[in-house]
Amino acid sequence: MNDLDEKDRLLLGALRADARQSLVELARHAGLSRSATHERVRRLEAKGVIAGYTVRLGADREAPGVQALVAISFQAGRNCDHVVPHLTGIPNVVTCWSLAGSTDLMLLVECASNAELDNVRRLVATTPGIATVQTHVALRTHFDRRT
Known part of the structure; x- marks a missing residue:
């Protein structure tokens, strides 16, 4: 992950906060075009930096005891x-x-x-x-x- 630039880090931070953001929202956050954002996200996925997307369970989830x-x-x-x-x-x-x-x-x-x-x-x-x-x-x- 040493080869990540500031835009990659901005995208990763935004995805950590809300992985359901649209590419338009991610692009706005990182100051990039939609197509450049899409390409960066695909590259991060291909390199394994982004390994998947998930759901966070809220406070009412069935937590382990x-x-x-x-x-x-x-x-x-x-x-x-x-x-x-x-x-x-x-x-x-x-x-x-x-x-x-x-x-x-x-x-x-x-x-x-x-x-x-x-x-x-x-x-x-x-x-x-x-x-x-x-x-x-x-x-x-x-x-x-x-x-």
């Missing part, structure tokens, strides 16, 4: 290639990040209850190649720029 970050360390000689394929089969694991440092993976887990989180944590802990699991339950969200 419990969100947790689960920190994982691998057994000696194990890595993401050994562990991640097993984790993709656990539907409550929403996101999986590789990390630098003493923690190898961080999972974002969403569950309906603490009991369900405990079951998911047990599934994760018994995954071949995992040495340690630490679970950090989110008490509240102060802000989330992804939503």
Whole structure:
């Protein structure tokens, strides 16, 4: 993303705020013509900078009852290639990040209850190649720029 110019950044910021904006609205925001805006958006999509468009759920959405970050360390000689394929089969694991440092993976887990989180944590802990699991339950969200 280092090759993005100011106009690309303006377009991305506008799309983050409202991905349903028309090309005319985006063009006005970035100070470009509609056709130039369309070409830039297509280029950003082709390069994978824009990976998709989504819907943000409002306050009335059915939010998970419990969100947790689960920190994982691998057994000696194990890595993401050994562990991640097993984790993709656990539907409550929403996101999986590789990390630098003493923690190898961080999972974002969403569950309906603490009991369900405990079951998911047990599934994760018994995954071949995992040495340690630490679970950090989110008490509240102060802000989330992804939503």
